[in-house]
Amino acid sequence: EVYSILKSELLHDPSFEFTHDSRQWVERMLDYNVPGGKLNRGLSVLDSYKLLKGEESANDELFLACALGWCIEWLQAYFLVLDDIMDNSHTRRGQPCWFRLPKIGLIAINDGLILRNHIPRILKKYFREKPYYVDLLDLFNEVEFQTAHGQMIDLVTTLEGEKDLSKYSLLLHRRIVQYKTAYYSFYLPVACALLMAGENLDNHIGVKNILIEMGTYFQVQDDYLDCFGDPKVMGKVGTDIEDFKCSWLVVKALECANEEQKQLLHENYGKADQACVAKVKELYKVLDLEGAFAEYESNSYEKLRKSIEAHPSKAVQAVLKSFLEKIYKRLK
Amino acid sequence: EVYSILKSELLHDPSFEFTHDSRQWVERMLDYNVPGGKLNRGLSVLDSYKLLKGEESANDELFLACALGWCIEWLQAYFLVLDDIMDNSHTRRGQPCWFRLPKIGLIAINDGLILRNHIPRILKKYFREKPYYVDLLDLFNEVEFQTAHGQMIDLVTTLEGEKDLSKYSLLLHRRIVQYKTAYYSFYLPVACALLMAGENLDNHIGVKNILIEMGTYFQVQDDYLDCFGDPKVMGKVGTDIEDFKCSWLVVKALECANEEQKQLLHENYGKADQACVAKVKELYKVLDLEGAFAEYESNSYEKLRKSIEAHPSKAVQAVLKSFLEKIYKRLK
Numbered sequence: 001e002v003y004s005i006l007k008s009e010l011l012h013d014p015s016f017e018f019t020h021d022s023r024q025w026v027e028r029m030l031d032y033n034v035p036g037g038k039l040n041r042g043l044s045v046l047d048s049y050k051l052l053k054g055e056e057s058a059n060d061e062l063f064l065a066c067a068l069g070w071c072i073e074w075l076q077a078y079f080l081v082l083d084d085i086m087d088n089s090h091t092r093r094g095q096p097c098w099f100r101l102p103k104i105g106l107i108a109i110n111d112g113l114i115l116r117n118h119i120p121r122i123l124k125k126y127f128r129e130k131p132y133y134v135d136l137l138d139l140f141n142e143v144e145f146q147t148a149h150g151q152m153i154d155l156v157t158t159l160e161g162e163k164d165l166s167k168y169s170l171l172l173h174r175r176i177v178q179y180k181t182a183y184y185s186f187y188l189p190v191a192c193a194l195l196m197a198g199e200n201l202d203n204h205i206g207v208k209n210i211l212i213e214m215g216t217y218f219q220v221q222d223d224y225l226d227c228f229g230d231p232k233v234m235g236k237v238g239t240d241i242e243d244f245k246c247s248w249l250v251v252k253a254l255e256c257a258n259e260e261q262k263q264l265l266h267e268n269y270g271k272a273d274q275a276c277v278a279k280v281k282e283l284y285k286v287l288d289l290e291g292a293f294a295e296y297e298s299n300s301y302e303k304l305r306k307s308i309e310a311h312p313s314k315a316v317q318a319v320l321k322s323f324l325e326k327i328y329k330r331l332k
Numbered sequence: 333e334v335y336s337i338l339k340s341e342l343l344h345d346p347s348f349e350f351t352h353d354s355r356q357w358v359e360r361m362l363d364y365n366v367p368g369g370k371l372n373r374g375l376s377v378l379d380s381y382k383l384l385k386g387e388e389s390a391n392d393e394l395f396l397a398c399a400l401g402w403c404i405e406w407l408q409a410y411f412l413v414l415d416d417i418m419d420n421s422h423t424r425r426g427q428p429c430w431f432r433l434p435k436i437g438l439i440a441i442n443d444g445l446i447l448r449n450h451i452p453r454i455l456k457k458y459f460r461e462k463p464y465y466v467d468l469l470d471l472f473n474e475v476e477f478q479t480a481h482g483q484m485i486d487l488v489t490t491l492e493g494e495k496d497l498s499k500y501s502l503l504l505h506r507r508i509v510q511y512k513t514a515y516y517s518f519y520l521p522v523a524c525a526l527l528m529a530g531e532n533l534d535n536h537i538g539v540k541n542i543l544i545e546m547g548t549y550f551q552v553q554d555d556y557l558d559c560f561g562d563p564k565v566m567g568k569v570g571t572d573i574e575d576f577k578c579s580w581l582v583v584k585a586l587e588c589a590n591e592e593q594k595q596l597l598h599e600n601y602g603k604a605d606q607a608c609v610a611k612v613k614e615l616y617k618v619l620d621l622e623g624a625f626a627e628y629e630s631n632s633y634e635k636l637r638k639s640i641e642a643h644p645s646k647a648v649q650a651v652l653k654s655f656l657e658k659i660y661k662r663l664k
């Protein structure tokens with residue numbers, strides 16, 4: 001399996017003299033944090049590459065596409081390990097967050113950095129001689145830059161002690177999710193596949209825009225499921241209301257609410273107290289945000305299909321459609 | 333001034349749509365964390381480059397050397413911001429650590445990532461068209477990888493609850509400091525200058541080894557000054573003994589101590605209690621670690637001078653000598 005190969009190479013990287021203890025530490029950290037997600041992002045590189053090249057791809061090219069997919073999973077693990085510390089979260093993928101384990105604590109910060117530093121090692125090992133190597137490095141660097149800045153707006157707007165709902169708007173919501181999620185989860189896998197297929201990314205701004213739209217739609221679903229999804233299906237209990245998140249739901253609620261309802265939101269949003277949370281959820285029901293979401297979902301879907309069908313290349317259309325179908329009406 | 337130019341470009345990077353608030357956040361974070369150090373690392377790039385090229389370098393090449401120097405200062409800021417969180421430190425460069433400021437807290441983790449993400453933006457902006465661009469990216473990636481792994485051994489060996497002095501040895505000490513400090517503080521600036529001068533780093537393994545030796549010597553000084561230096565001159569009070577650090581002093585003490593003295597170390601090293609700290613310091617005096625350090629210092633200096641003088645290129649010799657003279661017998 002590709003993951004085991006990559007892991008073993010990283011644990012024997014000649015740029016560092018591992019001791020037995022440090023090698024074990026990194027191995028345990030990788031096994032805990034890297035596999036075990038839905039692998040959507042990672043698999044997308046392989047799927048997209050196959051669709052772009054037809055089924056006649058050589059085996060070693062398919063291996064490379066998997067390796068790039070794993071790089072995105074590594075990137076995701078890096079973001080999640082650090083995000084959980086900053087959000088003071090308790091669980092992730094149905095198990096305790098890495099920093100919550102005994103003897104880990106804030107060493108998890110450095111573990112996050114190690115995850116991040118593995119990516120260029122993998123890229124160098126497998127892609128150093130490829131004509132698109134520099135573009136790959138630039139791509140990962142740019143996407144990470146965007147994600148870190150998305151996180152920043154998210155963190156700064158949710159800042160404890162500055163809780164101010166009046167800052168929240170669809171525009172702010174879109175900006176946060178576009179940068180925090182869409183670039184690395186949607187654009188990055190397809191961009192990796194395009195580079196492998198020999199494409200110049202500057203010629204695919206249209207594809208990028210569609211993927212960013214799709215990522216935004218994905219995050220709106222995420223926000224919706226945080227409140228209305230089934231915790232058993234999702235493997236976690238949502239806390240966006242308690243956490244004062246700039247969720248699509250609260251933004252939409254602020255848009256539809258009358259003065260009295262707005263007042264209720266201002267008084268109860270962002271409080272850990274479960275009675276406050278219940279009041280907010282009740283208001284969401286009264287305002288029929290479930291209906292608003294259903295409408296948003298079908299509108300987004302139609303718009304995305306149209307944009308995709310307007311794309312000149314059938315292969316690219318296939319990539320984008322397969323992505324869209326994977327997330328449409330998802331329940332987790 | 334180069335710093336202001338770089339900062340302004342980063343705050344207007346077209347890859348992200350800044351809001352007023354987020355731009356202000358980043359600017360304040362940069363001003364607090366990036367300038368204000370000794371700038372040794374940053375200036376070394378410029379100095380080395382001048383020595384390699386003679387004085388006839390074009391102005392824009394000198395600007396580029398400064399930009400690379402600032403990239404190293406950015407890297408340093410990134411490491412320090414995160415290291416202070418992990419070490420639970422209070423002050424840095426005579427002011428509170430960034431994460432200690434009101435409203436910052438663990439958002440500082442993401443600020444660290446932003447500092448790190450600025451580096452490839454600067455490199456791309458100024459070096460994208462240079463023949464050595466890929467090598468520059470690979471160099472920064474490799475050195476960061478090494479530093480993160482050095483930090484890892486440091487963190488794992490100092491792990492709370494596993495305090496075990498018998499693991500500490502000169503070999504472990506060397507491994508920690510080589511990876512944690514020497515690569516990025518000593519090798520990286522000179523390697524940057526060599527790349528700018530058109531050199532292939534594979535032909536300069538000897539230079540790398542000398543710089544790693546020098547970095548190790550530098551860290552031994554650091555360990556020495558932590559206990560024996562003047563806090564007023566250094567701008568901080570050392571806490572290596574309390575923190576159970578694998579310092580050169582404790583390793584040396586373990587080497588010279590008799591059984592009874594070892595017992596004292598085991599009982600008192602790594603305790604916050606000032607009486608314990610005083611006992612350890614007293615033992616250091618009894619074992620004449622000041623003398624041992626003076627001997628180490630002059631031996632290292634002689635060995636380094638000899639290695640440098642054996643180098644075939646006078647220009648490279650000048651670079652290495654100037655570096656060595658800057659740190660020999662430093663008091664802070």
Ligand SMILES: [Mg+2]
Pocket residue numbers: 083084087089
């Ligand atoms: Mg989170």
Ligand SMILES: [Mg+2]
Pocket residue numbers: 083086087154
């Ligand atoms: Mg978060």
Ligand SMILES: [Mg+2]
Pocket residue numbers: 222223226
């Ligand atoms: Mg969510």
Ligand SMILES: [Mg+2]
Pocket residue numbers: 415416419421
């Ligand atoms: Mg520290």
Ligand SMILES: [Mg+2]
Pocket residue numbers: 415418419486
């Ligand atoms: Mg430290």
Ligand SMILES: [Mg+2]
Pocket residue numbers: 554555558
């Ligand atoms: Mg020190």
